[in-house]
Amino acid sequence: MRIGENIRSFVSYLNVAHHMPYDRLTILFDDVLNITVSEGTINSILAEAGTKGAMPYQKIQRMVNRVSYRGSDETGVRVMGKTWWEWIWQNEHVSYSIIDPSRGYGVVEKTMPEEYQGVHIADCWCAQNNTKATHHQLCHEHLKRDLQFLIETQKSKWAYALYVFICKCRKARDALWQLSEAVRKKGIAWYHNKLDTLLAIPVLTKKEKTLVQRFLTHRNKILTFMDFSDVPCDNNGSERAIRTSKVKMKVSGGFRSEQGAKTYAILLSIIETCKKQHLNILQTLQGMLRGVDISAQFAS
DSSP, X not given: OOOXXXXXXXXXXXXXXXXXXXXXXXXXXXXXXXXXXXXXXXXXXXXXXXXXXXXXXXXXXXXXXXXXXXEEXXXXXXXXXXXEEEEEEEOSSOEEEEEESOOSHHHHHHHSOSOEEEEEEEOSOHHHHTSOEEEEEEOHHHHHHHHHHHHXXXXXXXXXXXXXXXXXXXXXXXXXXTSOHHHHHHHHHHHHHHHHHHHTSOOOSHHHHHXXXXXXXXXXXXXXXXXXXXXXXXXXXXXXXXXXXXXXXXHHXXXXXXXXXXXXXXXXXXXXXXXXXXXXXXXXHHXXXXXXXXXXXXXX
């Protein structure tokens, strides 16, 4: 029996977007659709989808390098019984994922070699900090977690003052961008001066001093978002994106091969970008499997 684009796209969609492993897919198609699909066939379907998804995948990579801001993060996944890393670069319009054995900066160099001309949002991981970008923004949620730790464990008044300040920054940015340019610039300058004042407060404990030094080292990455009307001050979008792979690991386990992991990254990027651009996922996958250049549907 020849398996058409409808079934092949459905297999790809269920495996990637809904984390269904091969064995459960064979049962589903047998019980619900009365179609016998072996695990080998499923593997072949996904491999074909990955091959035909190469062109839109490349366009998504170019798109994520042209957006005005993007978030990036990485998380561990299991490939052939070992820990590899899924990397994500995304914003509200596009998602691009890869899976690589390394968590080091070399992944950034080979994946995003050109200097990014927008605002790169990430945590304080060294590979993210070293990413070549015009502007950097450290995730405020990560900064707040570090400060919260000092507040809870050491009753740090300095950490509390800085925590309150960071919480106020987002609302202040949104309010300032409703005002004239002259007033806005004056307001943003006040927040920069206030941050410098807080970082100059003497602290006593070793952990406080360590965190102060980290803030000072990355001082120019803390309030970048205030200079833009739409740039987030957190990396929550990237954390939500990599959570998908964590769910897949729990439901389906790891990847049996390097090619399977790379195919998953290709299809995940296409599916997540379809979601963000309000495209019908199944119809898009069907067109891709027929040989249609679906990348033309993606708005840059």
